[in-house]
Amino acid sequence: MNVMLDSENAAVVNTHLVGSIDLSIVMPCLNEAETIEQCIIKAQEGIKNTNLRGEIVIADNGSTDGSVEIATQLGARVVAVAAKGYGSALRGGIEAARGRWIIMGDADDSYDFSSIHGFIEKLREGFVLVMGCRLPSGKGTIMPGAMPWKNRWLGNPVLSFLGRTFFKTPIRDFHCGLRAFSKTGYDSLGLKTTGMEFASEMVMKATLKGLPITEVPITLYRDGRSRPPHLRAWRDGWRHLRFMLIYSPRWLFLVPGIVIAMLGLISTIFLCWAPRELFGIAFDVGTLLVASMSIIAGIQLVSLACFTKVFGIGSGLLPQDRQFSTVFKFLTLERGLAIGVMIFLFGGGLLIRALSIWQSARFGILSYPDNLRMLTPAMTSIIVGLQVISSSFFMSVLGLNTTEHHPPSTDA
DSSP states (O other): OOOOOOOOHHHTTTTGGTOOOOEEEEEEEEEEEEEHHHHHHHHHHHHHHTTEEEEEEEEEESOSSSHHHHHEEEEEEEEOOSSHHHHHHHHHHHHOOOOOEEOOOOSSSOOTOOOHHHHHHOOOOOOOOEEEEEEETTEEETTTTTSSIIIIIIIIIHHHHHHHHHHHHSSSTTTTTOOEEHHHHHHHHHHOOTTTTHHHHHHHHHHHTOOOOEEEEOOOOOOSSOOOOOHHHHHHHHHHHHHHHHTTTTIIIIIHHHHHHHHHHHHHHHSSOOEEEEEEEEOOHHHHHHHHHHHHHHHHHHHHHHHHHHHHHHHTSSSEEEEEEEHHSSSSSSHHHHHHHHHHHHHHHHHHHHHHHHHHTTTTTHHHHHHHHHHHHHHHHHHHHHHHHHHHHHHHHHHHHHHHHHHHOOOO
16 A cells, blocks of 8 residues: 655644644554555544644554554554453543544544534534434435444444433434544543443443533445454444443333332232132232232342442442432431331231131141132242342442442432
8 A cells, every 4th residue: 555644734633742632533443454544634634624733543452454554654643552342442542642622433434534523513512422423313324335234224223222212312323433522521431341332331421420412413434444344233232232231220120120010019919819800811829929929020120220220329330310319318228127127027927827727727728729819928028028128238238338439419
C-alpha cells in the first residue's frame, strides 16, 4: 500500500505537542491495514472542519499487518493496548486521549469521520454522550451490504428495544459504534467490561447516572475489509443481552418474581378450601402444589433482585437509586425479621392444626386431597418465612458496604 503523509493535516492532528487538545478521535485497531489509512485521512479532515485542536489516537490491540506503521506515518498517535478485546482496546485508547471531547469509532471505514460536525454541535450544547444512529427510524442510513440482515432486522432492533425498555434511554440505536462523549463524563462512568459489551455498558451507565444523552443520524457504509469482521452476531448479541439483564435486576429478577409469586398466591387462595372448576377445567391439589412452588420461586427471585441491587450499589457497579434507598431504609433487619417470623408462625399454626386433625383420626389414613390442602399452605408459609428471615440477614450484611461508602443521595 502506498501511504502518503499529509503534512498539513498532520499538523492539525499533532497539536498536542504545542497546546491543549479539544478533540480526540479514538479508533480500536486489530489488523486494519486495508482500511486504517482512509479512516485517518477522513478523521484529519473532520478535525480540520471543526476548527478544534485535535488528535487521532489508534488503540492497537496487537496488529501484525503493518497497521501501526501506516497510522504512525499518517501522523496518528498509536497506543499499544496489551489486554485483548474490543472494550480493552477502547478503554486503553480513551484513557490515553488528551482531548476534553472524544469521538470513538471503528477503523474498518464503515463510518465517515469527516462528517463529525453533528456530534460536535451536540457536545457544544452540553450533551455528555452523543450516539450515532444508523437506523432509518432515527433518520439514519444503512448502505446496501453495510449490515447483515440478522443484525439489521433482528439483533439491533430487538436489543435496542430491550435497552430502551430496561433503562428508559432515548437511544434508538443502542449499539452504534460511532459516538462522542466528554472525557469527564466518561471518567465518571467507571466502565469495566473488556469485550463487545463495552458499548452497552457505556449507554446503560450514562442513562442510570442521568447524564444528558442524545443521538444524531449517521450513515453506515460497507466496510473496506476483505476478511470477515471480528464481530460474531449470535455470540456477541447474547453477551449484550446477558449484560443488560445483569445490569437490570428489576427486569431479570424483580418483575418476574412479583408476577410468579402473585399468581401462585392467588391460585393458592383460590384452591386452599376446595377443588374448583373454571372454564370447564377442574383444579385440585396438583395445581395447589404448583401454586405453592410458584410462591416460593417468586419470593426467591425478589430476594435475588434485592441482593443484586444492594451489591451493585455497594460495589459501584450501579448508581444510587432514591426509590430503592427509601425502601431499604424502611425494610430494616428488624422489620424483615418481624415479617418473616409472622409468616413462619402462621405456617406453624396451620401445621399444628393439621397435626391435631390427624391426631383426632388416631393418626390413621386421611383424605389425601383434604390433607394436602392444609399441609401445602402450611409448609409454604414456613418456607417463605425462613426465606424472609435469612434474606433479611443477608441484605443487612450486603447493605453495610452501601450505607458506609455510598450514602443514598441521587436518582436512578
